[in-house]
Each structure stands twice: as structure tokens, then as C-alpha cells.
Amino acid sequence: MPYQPRVAILVPAPDYYEKWQPAFARKAAALTGAGLVVEQRVWTDPGDLSGYDLILPLFAWGYQRDVAVWYGLLDRLEAEDLPVVNPVAVLRWNSDKAYLAQLAAKNVAVVPTVEATALDEASLAEARATLGADEVVIKPAVSGGADGTHRIASGAPVPTDAIGQRRLVQPLMQGILTTGEFSLFYFAGRFSHAIVKRPASGDFRVQEQFGGREEPWTASVAAQALAEAALAAAPAPPVYARVDMVGDAAGTLHIMELELIEPSLFLHHAPDKGAAFGSAIYAAI
Template sequence: MPFQPRVAILVPTPDYYEKWQPAFARKAAALTAVGLIVEQRVWTDPGDLSGYDLILPLFAWGYQRDVAVWYALLDRLESEALPVVNPVPVLRWNSDKAYLAELGAKGVAVVPTIEVAALDDAVLAAARAELDAEEVVIKPAISGGADGTHRIAAGAAVPADALGQRRLVQPLMPGILTEGEYSLFFFDGQFSHAIVKRPASGDFRVQEQFGG
């Protein structure tokens, strides 16, 4: 028999609320069609991964809700030198949106972002002034699926779930509401394609669970 590489795709826990199965099925079908053996492993408890030729954390959704477990998994993947795409240092760096400041310092055009250690109304007011923006968006630095992300109108108070928490504050970008949000896809350093994600009318979040 010809050699068939084994691929583990990391997936959410069974109780995760977002619908990931259709997207998984499409990706698994594409990989299977070219001769790969594809298996699911729940990212929070994936078991022995040493027998796989490639590990894809494509659906490790919900990591923002169990950050300690996520970072422990990354540490394990790195220490066991397992074949992960993207590499573990990239995954770790990309997990915390503090990377925006790093990119900005290197001249990359990023949304103006202020990181605060403990958000309250006074800190929010100061961030508004520094950003020169009445309407802002706040989000956790480690986030996904728009969890904990809020659009805050001029004069509105800090939402209860963000009070006293580490948060990023950004001006609301009007283009998100009118044009949408672009995602660019690169493979091996080469641009492949882009998609545009648009929010539902009256919302600013582009995720499917919010009507985007």
C-alpha cells in the first residue's frame, strides 16, 4: 500500500457553541481526496499526537475561554517537537493581540490600539481622548469569535464583563459597517486570496453567530 500521511485536525469541545462541523467536513474532504488520513482531536485533551505526520489547529476554537489550557498545549507541541502548522511560535505570538503594538512599531498600518491593564470609566474616557474617538470598540487581548467585544457609544459606561479587566480599546472603524472586514490569506509567504466579511445590519461584528 502507498504511504498515507496521518493528519490530526484539532477541534472544539463537544459543547462549543459555534457551528464548526461543516467547515471541518470541507477541509477534511479536500485532504482525504489527495490521499491523507484525517482524524479529529479535541484540542483541550488531544491525547497522544506523536503518530501524526501533521497537526493542524484549524478548529481550536474557544481557546480564548481557557487560555491556560491553550498555552499548555502550545508548550507541549513545542517541547515534543510535533509537526504543527502554523509553527508554535507563530501560534503563541498570534494568540495575544498585543502583537498590534509590535506591528505598529515596525511601521505596519494597524488600527490605533490602546492596551489597558484594568478598564474602568476613567480609563475608558482617557483612551477616548487619546484616540480622539467618541465611539470605540473594546475587546480582550486574547479573544476569538468576538467574545467580550463591545461597541461603546459616546458617554456609555464600561460593560460589566469588562470592568477591571485587561482590554484593548480601539476607535470604531466606519469602514467595517459599510464595506466589511477583509481577511488576506498567505501560503508559504505568497498571497493566495482574500475574502470580505460583512456584519449584519445594525451590528459591527462580522461573525456568523451575530448574523455576519
Template sequence: MPFQPRVAILVPTPDYYEKWQPAFARKAAALSAAGLIVEQRVWTDPGDLSGHDLILPLFAWGYQRDVAAWYALLDRLETEALPVVNPVPVLRWNSDKAYLAELAAKGVAVVPTVEVAALDDAGLADARMALGADEVVIKPAISGGADGTHRVAAGDSVPADAIGQRRLVQPMMPGILTDGEYSLFFFGGHFSHAIVKRPASGDFRVQEQFGGREEPWEATPAARNLAAAALAAAPAPPVYARVDMVGDAAGELRIMELELIEPSLFLHHAADRGAAFGHAVYAAI
């Protein structure tokens, strides 16, 4: 009988509000088809993981709401030298969007970003001036699912939940409203597929829970080159990756974020329905 590696996928706590099971089923099916045995472990209390050939934090959704527990888990995985994909240094680097400044320093086109240690109205005014933008988006540096993300119109004050908090300030990118946000997917360093996500009317958030919708997209050479340049800046080559980008006022693509921890992979839009994903994970063992 051929060897079947055991893979532990980290999943949300039972009270997590987003529906993750359909996406889990798609990923698990792709991994099973590649010859892997898939098991679930709740990321906040995964128990003994030493018997697994690989650990995947693919559904560690909600880690941004308990950052201390998340970093403690990463420390544990590293201390116990457990096999993790993506590698722990990549997960730690990708947890905090301060990496956008690193990408920019390496010449990668990113959404212009100003970090403010303790946001107040004066800090917001300074950020607006530095960005040359009146309408901005404010988000936590450690965030997910658009938690704590606000669109702030010209003249508006700091949202209540952001006062005194560390926040990233970015110009409101017009492309998100006119064309949507593009996501490109890479497995084992190879491009797989791409989608475009569009927000519901009157919103700027593209996530499904806010009414966002997605459809397949034919990624342009410029988009694929930009994504590859961004991924090359990671501490190690990611086994799986989603690269989100959006057009600026001039129509030029800019990196919104890299999703290297627990991204929705939209495998139902991949021509191979996730076969490349399964093979890339298997090859990492």
C-alpha cells in the same frame, strides 16, 4: 502504495456552541485530496499525538475561554517537539493581540489600539483621548468569535464584563459599517483568495453567528501588499494565514487582526476549492 501522512486536526469540545462541522468537512476534503489521512482530536484532551506526521490546530475554537489550557497545550507541543503547523512560536505570538503594537512599531498600518491593564471609566476616557475617538470598540487581548467585544458609544461607561479587566480599546472603524471587513488568505506564502464580510443591519460584528454574511472580493494590490507586510512580522512564515483588514475614516486599509491559529478559511470561495491549502500543508511535513 504511496505514503499517506497522518494529520491530527484539533477540534472543539463536544459542548462548543458554534457549528464547525461544515468548515471542517471542506478543510478535510482539501487535505485528503492532497494525500493526507485526517483525524480529529479534541484540543483540550488530544491524547497521544506522537504517531501523527503533523498537528493542525485548525479548529481549536474556544481557546480564548480557557487560556491556561491553551498555553499548556502549546507548551506540551513544544516540549514534546511535535510537528505543528502553524509552528508553536507563531501560535503563541498570535494568541495575544498585543502583536498589533509590534506590527505598528514595524510600520504596518493597523487599527489604532490602546491597551489598558485594568479597564475602568477613567482608563476608558484616557484611551478615548489618546485615540481621538468618542465611539470605540473594547475587546479582550485574547479573544475569538467576538467574545467580550463591545461597541461603546460616546458617553457610555465600561461594559460590566470588562471592568477591571485587561482590554484593548480601538476606535470604531467606519469602514466596517460602510464597506465591511476584508479577509485575505495565504497558503505557503502565496495569495489564494479574498472575501468581504458585512455585519447584519444594526450590528458591527461580521461573524456568521451574529448575522454576518460574506461574498468573494477582488483583493486590491494595496490590500495584498498590506497583508504581506503584516505576515512578514510573524516569528516564522505561516503555512496558512487569514489577514483581516478594514478601512479607516480616510478609506485607508488597516490591519484588524491576523488569524494564524484556527481561522475560518472560506475555501468554498477559493477558485481551487482549497487545493493550494492542501498542498501547502502537505509540503510542510
């Protein structure tokens, strides 16, 4: 029997609150279909990882809540020279949304963003003036799952949990309320599929836990070009990637974020149900 490479998928601790197992099953099926043996290791305490052909942080969900542990894991993976996809340099770069400023510096259209090192009423007012927007969204620079993300209406104060904290301030992009947020998926640099995610009525968050829903979307040439320009700015080519973007009031698309660590890949919406994903991971070994 030919050798089957072993891959470790980093997963949340048993008491993690989000339901990750259905998405894990889809990804694992794609990987086993490509000829890989898949095992789980808890990302916060994975133990010895030296015996694996590849380590995938595909379900390191909640890393934004244990930032020191997360960066410690990245340091360890790098120090032990373990085979990781995406590469550690990409994971570290993608962990902090300061990368949006780097994309903007390379003329990639991103959602306009002002960083406040210690958010207060004065810095919020200054950010609103800089952005030319009364209604804004704030989020932590290291964030996921809409943790710590707030929509702040004109004249509303800084939310209590954000006072004195490092926050990114962005205008509320009207496209999120009208057409939704678009996600494009790439495996080994090749476009696979796309979806549109829409928030529940009265909300602006598109995540499933807040009532968001998704459906397949036919990505335009402009959307694919924007996604590929953003991915080209990463420290190394990502093997798997999700690119989230949203339109402004005129419909012009802007990068919301790059998901290169532990993205939901919505493989059930891929025409090949994840075969390209499996092949990309296998080829990275």
C-alpha cells in the same frame, strides 16, 4: 500503495456550541485531496499525538475561553517537539493581540489600539482622548468570535464584564459599517483568495452567528501589500494565514488582526476550492 501521511486536526469538545463541522468537512476534503489521512483530536484533551506526521490546530475553537489550557497545550507541543503547523512560536505569538503593537512598531498600518491593563472609566476616557475617538470598540487581548467585544458609544460607561479587566480599546472603524471587513488568505506565503464580510443591519460584528454575511472580493494591490507586510512580522512564516483588515473613514486599510491559529478559511470561495491549502499543508510535512 504509497505512504499517506497522517494529520491530526484539533477540534472542539463535543458540547462546543458553535457549528464547526461544515467548515471541517471543507478543510478535510482539501487535505485528503492532497493525499493526507485526516483524523480528529479534541484540543482540550488530545491524548497521545506522537504518531502523527503533522498536528493542525485548525479547529481549536474556544481557546480564548480556556487560556491556561491553551497555553499548556502549546507548552506540551513544544516540549515534546511535535510537528505542528503553524509552528508553536507563531501560535503563541498570535494568541495575544499585543502583537498589534509590534506590527505598528514595524510601520505596518494597524487599527489604532490602546491597551488598558484594568479597564475603568478613567482609563477608557484616557484611551478615547489618545485615539481621538468618542465611539470605540473594546475587546479582550486574547479573544475570538467577538467574545467580550463591545461597541461603546460616546459617553457610555464601561460594560460590566470588562470592568477591571485587561482590554484593548480601538476606534470604531467606519469602514466596517460602510464597506465591511476584508479577509485575505495565504497558503505557503502565496495569496489564494479574498472575501468581504459585512455585519447585519445595526450591528458591527461580521461573524455569522451575529448575522454577518460574506461574499468574494477582488483584493487590491494595496490590500495584498498590507497583508504581506503584516505576515512578514510573524516569528516564522505561517503555512496558512488569514489577514483581516478594515478601512477608516477615508478608506485607508488597516490590519484588524492576523488569524494564524484556527481561522475560517472560506475555501468554498477559493478558485481552486482549497487545493493550494492542501498542497501547502502536505509540503510542510
